[in-house]
Amino acid sequence: MYMYKLEVELKEEQKVHVIVLAEDDAQAFDFLEEQMVRHFIHTPEVAEATIIEKKRAVKGAGYVVE
Secondary structure, eight states: OOOEEEEEEETTTTTTEEEESSSSHHHHHHHHHHOOOOOOOOOOOEEEEEEEEEEOOOOOOOOOOO
């Protein structure tokens, strides 16, 4: 299992960061879509999504998001 930090550029010229746990890159992007639907009232259109970091999900692993 891996922890992914993804940077998502929305069509509205806004960037958001999403962290998900997934088995592989493809699953991370699937989970990204699910998180976007859950978080926003009206799901925004994604212009681009990029994996910024990928770490093994082990005790104590994490990210700092500014």
